Amino acid sequence: MKLSIIIPAHNEEHRLPPTLTAYVDYFGERYGEDMELIVVVNHCSDKTEQVARDIAKGCSQIKVIVESSRIGKGGAVELGMRNAQGMLIGFVDADGATTPASFSLLVENIGNSGCIIGSRWIAGATVNPPQPWMRRVASRVLNRVVVQGLFGLDIHDSQCGAKLFRHEVLDKVLPESTEPGWAFDIDLLCRIKRLGYDFKEVPIEWHHVPGNATTFILMSLQMLASVWRVKRGLVCS
Numbered sequence: 001m002k003l004s005i006i007i008p009a010h011n012e013e014h015r016l017p018p019t020l021t022a023y024v025d026y027f028g029e030r031y032g033e034d035m036e037l038i039v040v041v042n043h044c045s046d047k048t049e050q051v052a053r054d055i056a057k058g059c060s061q062i063k064v065i066v067e068s069s070r071i072g073k074g075g076a077v078e079l080g081m082r083n084a085q086g087m088l089i090g091f092v093d094a095d096g097a098t099t100p101a102s103f104s105l106l107v108e109n110i111g112n113s114g115c116i117i118g119s120r121w122i123a124g125a126t127v128n129p130p131q132p133w134m135r136r137v138a139s140r141v142l143n144r145v146v147v148q149g150l151f152g153l154d155i156h157d158s159q160c161g162a163k164l165f166r167h168e169v170l171d172k173v174l175p176e177s178t179e180p181g182w183a184f185d186i187d188l189l190c191r192i193k194r195l196g197y198d199f200k201e202v203p204i205e206w207h208h209v210p211g212n213a214t215t216f217i218l219m220s221l222q223m224l225a226s227v228w229r230v231k232r233g234l235v236c237s
Helices: 016-034 048-056 072-083 100-109 133-150 167-173 184-194 216-236
Strands: 003-009 035-042 062-067 088-092 115-119 162-166 199-203
Touching: 003 016, 003 072, 016 035, 016 048, 016 100, 035 048, 035 072, 048 062, 062 072, 072 088, 072 184, 088 100, 088 167, 100 115, 100 162, 100 199, 115 184, 133 216, 162 167, 162 184, 167 184, 184 199, 184 216
Parallel strands: 003 035, 003 088, 035 062, 115 199
Antiparallel strands: 088 162, 115 162
């Protein structure tokens, strides 16, 4: 199988359907049965599972995994990765902020790199409408101080929800990956860097989509805790 795309979904009954439909239409037309979309329904109290299964009816490329316990976004993505069959394995957010055409750029440009990252902050990227200013500032501070300064990763947008990896690379890093929180991306990228694989970043078209119920302050606190766990885990490993 050529491609697996994972969509983690926590209480996304409204934002998931258009995203899932757009992705299966776009990539199904290009790859047919040589691709899969894996929706990981995590700790939901709404109808996310139902809407995902309704769309999956009659569509063999869509697989739905349900995890009732709270495993976080990182845990949901990792669960999807462990069940993915594609030579290339990536993930996108359920809100549809990354268009299928933008994600396709990752597939087309990964080359021999271990992973490729969609970026909102390099030349050529389009962000419309933009994120609220507090989120933009927090994103830039996080990337400059934490991602580049603390972890030494030479990338511009570690937290963009559009990344693609080679299956063989994930086979090596997933047994060591332990972070289920918001900084799971950083954990994965640090472990991939340790193995000596190259990264790529490509500019993408990205749209801010409102609807996440997590408040900015709570998310910031959760991110700080997640970063601390990643740093501790990397030092101890």
